[in-house]
Amino acid sequence: MTKLPVAILGATGAVGQRFIQLLENHPWFEIQEVVASERSASKTYAEAVNWVLDGSPPKQVAQLVVKALEDELSSPLVFSALPSDVAREVELRLASAGHIVCSNASAHRMAPDVPLVIPEVNAEHIELIDIQRKKRGWTSGALITNSNCTSMPVTMALAPLLIFEPTHLNVVSMQAISGAGYPGVPSYDILDNVIPFIKGEEEKLVTEPAKMLGKLVGDAVLPLPLIASAACNRVPVVDGHLVNIAVTLAKRPSLDEIKAVWQNYTGSSIVRQLPSAPKHPVI
Incomplete structure (x- = not known):
């Protein structure tokens, strides 16, 4: 090949x-x-x-x-x-x-005609490429984005729960210094400390999951009507973010029902054929 x-x-x-x-x-x-x-x-x-x-x-x-x-x-x-x-x-x-x-x-990411994609969540949003090309006069070119590193696990965890109709979301993140890129956060700021604000991160956690969990209707994505708030913190860990999520679900499922939809979630059958696709997106 x-x-x-x-x-x-x-x-x-x-x-x-x-x-x-x-x-x-x-x-x-x-x-x-x-x-x-x-x-x-x-x-x-x-x-x-x-x-x-x-x-x-x-x-x-x-x-x-x-x-x-x-x-x-x-x-x-x-x-x-x-x-x-x-x-x-x-x-x-x-x-x-x-x-x-x-x-x-x-x-x-938030341009209306640009797909913001987690393949296991919203593979159908890739259809925005046709709209994008028509709108911008492009032929073979296209622009596709992935999400903020903290929006991604939040969205992945919420996707299986859409059947229970999430209405409110509160997120508190503890984000590793690798997320700031290299050379990253000044050592005197981060050593033995937690920095309780990351510029631009909280807005992304409010807007990006709503777009990714939204529905493609006609030539646009209708965001999930989710009332959300976020607080983002930088912590002295090299790699790996921790996200605490509190979500209100309109349908009030049991804990066993929530565990079951997480365990059985697979996403699009097309995505499961990709070489790097995990067998179980939610672990």
Whole structure:
């Protein structure tokens, strides 16, 4: 099987490194282009990157020459790990040029015609691509986003509970320092401390789950009518967020009924065929 060539934007950052790590030996994709800021451009990836993950960069990727953000790309599929302020322009330019851009950035998540996707939750939202292309005059290009790292587990936990009609949501997060990227939070702020505010995070936890759990009706997603509040905290843990959720359900199921729908939830049959799809999305 010939693998599809892909490019990584923001390849030298912590999120870009995670993309590279996850795509190593992928059965469908092969990294052929790495893109970063001007200070890294024209160097090999091995020379440009300060690898902060376990292990080392894959040998094939380490030998690639880093491209600049303004360079043309040949890969039809692009994974973006850019900061949101940079992603705002670059991602639209690449999508309009015909690339399919899958973005981790928040810049375009809440645009009405941009799918905000957790495949096991709302695979049907990918149909927004047809509306997006028609609206923006794109042909082969597209822009798809994933959610904030804390919105994702909240949404995944709530999806099986939609049959019980959630009405109110209160979320308190304890988020690891890796979520701030590299070099992250100043050590004097985070050591032996909890920082009780993360700029922009609380708004995302209120709006993003509602969009992802909403229904695609016609040419738009109708958000789930959920009254939500959130408090986000940064804690001195390297990896792994903890989220405490209190949810009000209109149908008042028993605890056994809740456990059963979590245990039996599988999501779309199409998604279950993907090579990285978990057998049980909710554990």
